[in-house]
Amino acid sequence: MATGEKIWYKNKLWYFFNSLKLTLGVLITLAVVSIIGTVIEQNQQWPMYVARYGATWAKVIKTLRLYDMYHAKWFLFLLALLTLNIIVCTFERFPPKWKSLLKHKPSKYDPQSFTRIIENCSQNHSVNFSGGKSAAKERVLSALKKKKFNVVEYDGDGSLGMYAWKGAIGRLGSDFTHISLLLILLGAIVGSFSGYKDFKIINVGDTVDVPYNEFKVRLDKFWIDYYESGQIRQFNSMLTVVENGKDVLTKQIWVNEPLYYKGVRFYQSSYGQSWSKIEEAGIGIVNRKTGEAIGEPITIKWDEMLPVPGTKYSMKLVAYSADLGIDEQTKTVFSQSQDPNNPAVGLEIYENGKQVKEALLLLKYPGVFQALPTSDKDLVLTGYRGIMYSGVSLNNDPGTNIVWAGSIVMGIGFFFAFFVFHRKVWVNISETGGSCQVKFGGIINKNNLLFEKELQDIADGVNNSGSKS
Amino acid sequence: MILSLLFFTFSFVFYLLTALLYVGNWVFKKKWLGQTATAMSIVALFSTTMILIVRAKESGHAPFSNLYESMMLFVWAVNVGYIAMEYKYKFKVMGVFVMAFEFLAMLSASLLPYKFKSAEPLNPALQNKWHWMVDLLSKIGYEKYAIGWLDFHVFTTFIGYAGFAISCGLSIMFLLKNRAEEKGGNNFLLDAFPESKILDELSYRTIAWGFPFLAVGIVSGAVWANYAWGTYWSWDPKETWSLITWFIYAAYLHARVTRGWRGKKAAYLSVAGFAAVIFLYWGVSFILPGLHAYA
Ligand code: HEM
Numbered sequence: 214m215a216t217g218e219k220i221w222y223k224n225k226l227w228y229f230f231n232s233l234k235l236t237l238g239v240l241i242t243l244a245v246v247s248i249i250g251t252v253i254e255q256n257q258q259w260p261m262y263v264a265r266y267g268a269t270w271a272k273v274i275k276t277l278r279l280y281d282m283y284h285a286k287w288f289l290f291l292l293a294l295l296t297l298n299i300i301v302c303t304f305e306r307f308p309p310k311w312k313s314l315l316k317h318k319p320s321k322y323d324p325q326s327f328t329r330i331i332e333n334c335s336q337n338h339s340v341n342f343s344g345g346k347s348a349a350k351e352r353v354l355s356a357l358k359k360k361k362f363n364v365v366e367y368d369g370d371g372s373l374g375m376y377a378w379k380g381a382i383g384r385l386g387s388d389f390t391h392i393s394l395l396l397i398l399l400g401a402i403v404g405s406f407s408g409y410k411d412f413k414i415i416n417v418g419d420t421v422d423v424p425y426n427e428f429k430v431r432l433d434k435f436w437i438d439y440y441e442s443g444q445i446r447q448f449n450s451m452l453t454v455v456e457n458g459k460d461v462l463t464k465q466i467w468v469n470e471p472l473y474y475k476g477v478r479f480y481q482s483s484y485g486q487s488w489s490k491i492e493e494a495g496i497g498i499v500n501r502k503t504g505e506a507i508g509e510p511i512t513i514k515w516d517e518m519l520p521v522p523g524t525k526y527s528m529k530l531v532a533y534s535a536d537l538g539i540d541e542q543t544k545t546v547f548s549q550s551q552d553p554n555n556p557a558v559g560l561e562i563y564e565n566g567k568q569v570k571e572a573l574l575l576l577k578y579p580g581v582f583q584a585l586p587t588s589d590k591d592l593v594l595t596g597y598r599g600i601m602y603s604g605v606s607l608n609n610d611p612g613t614n615i616v617w618a619g620s621i622v623m624g625i626g627f628f629f630a631f632f633v634f635h636r637k638v639w640v641n642i643s644e645t646g647g648s649c650q651v652k653f654g655g656i657i658n659k660n661n662l663l664f665e666k667e668l669q670d671i672a673d674g675v676n677n678s679g680s681k682s
Numbered sequence: 683m684i685l686s687l688l689f690f691t692f693s694f695v696f697y698l699l700t701a702l703l704y705v706g707n708w709v710f711k712k713k714w715l716g717q718t719a720t721a722m723s724i725v726a727l728f729s730t731t732m733i734l735i736v737r738a739k740e741s742g743h744a745p746f747s748n749l750y751e752s753m754m755l756f757v758w759a760v761n762v763g764y765i766a767m768e769y770k771y772k773f774k775v776m777g778v779f780v781m782a783f784e785f786l787a788m789l790s791a792s793l794l795p796y797k798f799k800s801a802e803p804l805n806p807a808l809q810n811k812w813h814w815m816v817d818l819l820s821k822i823g824y825e826k827y828a829i830g831w832l833d834f835h836v837f838t839t840f841i842g843y844a845g846f847a848i849s850c851g852l853s854i855m856f857l858l859k860n861r862a863e864e865k866g867g868n869n870f871l872l873d874a875f876p877e878s879k880i881l882d883e884l885s886y887r888t889i890a891w892g893f894p895f896l897a898v899g900i901v902s903g904a905v906w907a908n909y910a911w912g913t914y915w916s917w918d919p920k921e922t923w924s925l926i927t928w929f930i931y932a933a934y935l936h937a938r939v940t941r942g943w944r945g946k947k948a949a950y951l952s953v954a955g956f957a958a959v960i961f962l963y964w965g966v967s968f969i970l971p972g973l974h975a976y977a
Contacts, residue, residue: 233936233940236933236936237933237936237937240929240930240932240933240936241929241930241933243926243929244926244927244929244930244933244958247922247925247926247929248926250917250922251919251922251923251966255917283917283922387939401915410912410913444805445805445806446804446806446809447806447809448806467806467809468806468809468910469806469809469810469830469906469909469910470810470909471909471912478912480911480912482912606912608912608913610913613908613914616904616914617905620901620904623897623901624894624898627893627894627897628894631890631891631893631894659886659939660883660887661883662771662880662883662884662887
């Protein structure tokens with residue numbers, strides 16, 4: 214675009230964001246402030262900060278949001294600054310660069326200007342060739358072709374010219390890199406606005422809903438693998454996706470191996486003894502007066518209905534609590550902790566197919582609650598077999614794929630930027646009385662050492678006089 | 683343990699010898715000393731490779747799972763980088779610094795307390811293998827040699843570290859040489875250094891290797907974290923420090939490519955970058971709490 218032409222966006226702000234000083238400043242600032250967040254532990258409870266840093270510093274931490282620094286507004290502001298900086302720089306530099314890459318070949322040959330260019334190149338050579346112009350040309354061509362240069366030839370009055378180039382695409386490496394950074398940031402933004410995370414405790418055999426989705430998942434099995442030494446090798450869950458009442462997919466997951474279904478990932482993240490469900494319980498029948506056992510205890514499975522021998526009742530195992538507590542206000546029972554400090558089971562008692570009572574049997578305190586409504590017998594809990602639960606993290610992050618796409622673009626960008634170098638070489642061949650003088654010079658956008666060697670090789674390839682140029 | 687310890691001892695001695703040979707070559711400028719030094723550095727590389735291989739056999743997984751093993755990998759990568767560079771550019775003085783550095787790394791590895799050395803089975807979070815590789819290798823019954831994101835992540839990160847280490851060495855050499863050039867006169871040791879311009883360029887070239895490798899390391903770590911922790915980025919101190927380091931080198935590249943920072947300023951940035959790498963590698967593991975157990 215012509216100089217002096219003013220475009221609406223070319224104001225001071227634009228220049229501010231177009232500055233590489235800004236880039237350096239922001240990069241260094243980001244590097245330095247990021248350290249803070251690694252020294253101050255993130256997302257801890259408030260009292261921890263007061264205890265460790267004292268009230269005054271804790272206030273500073275709170276005001277500047279240093280306890281969750283990477284999500285603080287000022288940190289995001291720095292990232293936004295970097296993003297704008299990248300966008301403006303790319304917009305500003307890419308179009309002219311692209312144009313110059315498209316029309317880099319000299320349109321006409323002028324021996325004088327070629328000689329001048331060659332002399333101005335940081336790397337230049339002048340080689341004598343004993344032979345005619347066309348032989349010299351062949352020689353130069355083959356030396357350039359051996360190095361995989363693209364070559365155009367020019368014919369001038371009395372002298373020959375060549376222009377050779379390779380690796381032009383390397384110039385686009387930085388643009389690919391910058392665009393990839395924008396993609397990665399975009400992915401992060403998409404993820405933070407539209408994704409969700411959740412955590413579910415699933416007892417073996419249970420099915421849970423998946424938030425924002427129609428399907429459910431069921432835990433069929435949970436198990437732990439051990440090394441011979443007894444150390445845990447891996448924990449595994451067998452999960453089944455249930456959609457419209459049908460099992461559609463079953464997969465074994467373990468730490469590092471999630472289940473993926475319709476954009477949601479299910480990760481194995483923890484496990485333990487369930488505090489709200491068991492596999493089976495042993496129920497003993499006792500004489501209510503003396504507490505003496507009558508016969509062997511019966512084993513009853515979860516949700517199973519069994520007759521109570523010697524009575525008109527049936528019982529069904531429906532509840533379990535590892536650490537029974539009773540809420541005084543609502544009169545409901547719950548588990549106070551996950552540890553089996555006070556295990557209890559809940560039974561439904563039926564008479565002629567009708568539920569007549571809910572009974573609570575405590576392992577440690579047999580007989581505190583009467584189980585059967587009218588009978589000289591009573592029930593006690595003699596034991597139980599627990600089941601495991603599996604802690605499964607759910608994660609839906611539509612931005613992840615954008616981040617990966619960005620990473621791939623970044624890989625391409627790095628390859629171009631660091632391993633493909635743009636070289637341009639100008640050649641001028643002039644003949645004087647049966648021998649030629651071959652002058653050539655070149656520039657490279659980086660990696661001069663490599664280029665020095667390459668041009669020397671070409672010089673050696675052309676030189677047939679035996680003397681070093 | 684015995685066999686890998688044996689190779690460790692060999693390597694330890696080899697690196698000492700190699701370093702001494704390079705010093706000898708530097709001081710006495712004898713061709714045969716230089717050639718022996720190069721040969722010796724290859725022997726040391728072979729021996730270091732054997733530590734890694736034997737270690738993998740002993741523990742049943744890729745030897746990147748504790749601090750000691752990662753240091754062997756570091757030493758290995760620096761040696762590979764150095765040999766490639768010597769082959770390409772033919773400057774042997776660098777060997778003095780690189781091999782002395784290697785020897786010091788071996789020394790510090792040997793001083794590590796036992797708990798950072800013992801070959802432990804992998805905990806659940808560290809077990810991850812590429813399915814395609816398992817499938818491929820199981821055809822010939824070698825599926826237990828399949829690797830996964832963890833191995834790839836550690837390996838690429840350490841190539842990056844090695845590049846930065848060499849670059850830092852070159853920058854220090856640059857600063858020494860540059861001072862000698864500015865003062866003028868002869869210095870019998872520094873005269874053996876390549877020109878400061880070349881040292882500056884080489885330092886940049888090694889960063890041009892280290893930077894993308896660190897990036898691949900960071901990204902593959904993110905891919906792995908996405909499998910293991912359910913999120914690709916969690917601002918864990920190690921992650922954050924890798925980003926900090928990466929930003930410093932990004933600043934280096936921009937300062938150099940576009941603002942023409944060459945020479946001294948660039949050299950200081952390269953040294954600062956490597957200080958960040960050292961903290962990233964050691965400091966974070968020992969000082970800051972986080973999800974990364976080591977390295
Ligand atoms: C984290 C942020 C950034 C990273 C990782 C990054 C990465 C890169 C890389 C790898 C290169 C190639 C360097 C080389 O060839 O040695 C580069 C070049 C460049 N970058 Fe960035 N960049 C970032 C931000 C920016 C910003 C914000 C700007 C805007 C001012 C910018 C402007 C440039 C320019 C002008 C070049 C040189 C282009 C060329 O030589 O063709 N960069 N960048």
